Amino acid sequence: MQQAVDKQAVAVAFGRAAPGYNQHAELQRLCGERLMALARHGRGMQVLDAGCGTGWFSQRWQQNGHRVTALDLSEEMLRQAELSAVASDYRLGDIEALPFADASFDRCWSNLAVQWCSDLHQGLSELHRVTRPGGQVLFSTLEAGSLHEMASAWKTLGAGVPLNPQLTAGEVAQAGTGMNMQLHRLTLTLAYPDALSAIRSLKGTGVTHLHRGRESTFLNRERRQQLEQAWSRDERGYLLSWKLILGVIERE
Template sequence: MMQAVNKQAIAQAFGRAAQSYNQYAELQRLCGETLAGYASRQQGQRVLDAGCGPGWFSQRWRSAGNHVTALDLSAEMLSQARASDTADRYQHGDIEGLPFTEPQFDLCWSNLAVQWCSDLRLALTELYRVTLPGGQILFSTLSDGSLHELAEAWKPLDLSAPVNRFLPPEAIRQAGENLLLTLTQQTLTLGFPDVLSALRSLKGIGATHLHQGRSGGLLSRRHLHQLAQCWPQDQRGYLLSYHLVYGVIHCE
């Protein structure tokens, strides 16, 4: 459940994507709407959006009649959320060390953010710590095997695939084993008209930081041609599959 991550580099990667994020965030919206369906209540709550990005779901929860605190590791993402008036309160911070001294939220929400944490158990424990008795924690994350098309297409190239390692579902379950955690799994596959569009969808949401370091250089025209020959595709186009895990914790 532990992985070495460079939080500063992650924040910088997402900061560079702050203005483009919503343009490319189809996966985040689809995943988030499914996650929202697990909420016990839709309004009248104090909500923490942990890993808010530019605030798409902060705005959703606020518009539904909730008081929303938007938190993000990236100052640029938080500025983008503030500029769009998406929340009632904005807080720069890390999910693994939340800057709140006591429980104060009815719902702690984290959509596709905890996969960037170094210790998932610590992240979930922190969310639990700031959730009021009777409240909920809802989170989504990626599990191993995600982006397998990208990894497969990269094999013939003389470059390492730009794919992070994600935890298997059992490790995610173990991270919350003392927290009354319930997990649900889903696979979403998106199609793109060409290889560049698929790669830009990752860059556009900031998901380009590699925990193991740089992938080895820029792609040449020859590399792109090779990728196009090897990338799995169907009638939807060039595919990217995401193995999603939805977590629900009821706080006592």
């Protein structure tokens, strides 16, 4: 369940992507909508958006009448969120060491962010710690086996696949040991006009090679053509399939 994560590299990469992030965040929105459907209703709640990015779902919670605290590793992401006035409070911080007292929130929300944890159990434990009894933790993450189209195509280049290792469903379940947690699994497949567009879409999703301190492998024209020839596609375009895990923890 543990992996070496360069948190500074993560923050820098997301900061660089922040101005145009919403243009490439289709997966995050689709995944978040499915996660939102698992949330119990409540009124006037204190909500933590942990790994808020530009605050797309912070705004959703706020529009529903809740007081939202937006937290992210990246100062630039928080700046984008604050410019859009999506929350009541903005905090720079790490999910594995949340800067909040115990039982501070009614809902802790983390959409496609916990894959940046070095130790998922620690991250989930922190979200559980700051949630009030009777509250919920709602999170989503990527499952091992995601993006098999890219992985298969990249192997034709004879280079290492520029994807971070992901946890299996069993490992995610183990990370929630001792918590009242339910997991839901689904696959979303998106299509892109070319392989380069597909690769660019990955920058904000937490699957590029940032765990090893670099974002991608250099692609010249010849290598890109080779990659596109090997990439799985249909009438919609070049495909990327995401295996997703949605988690709900009931705070007892």
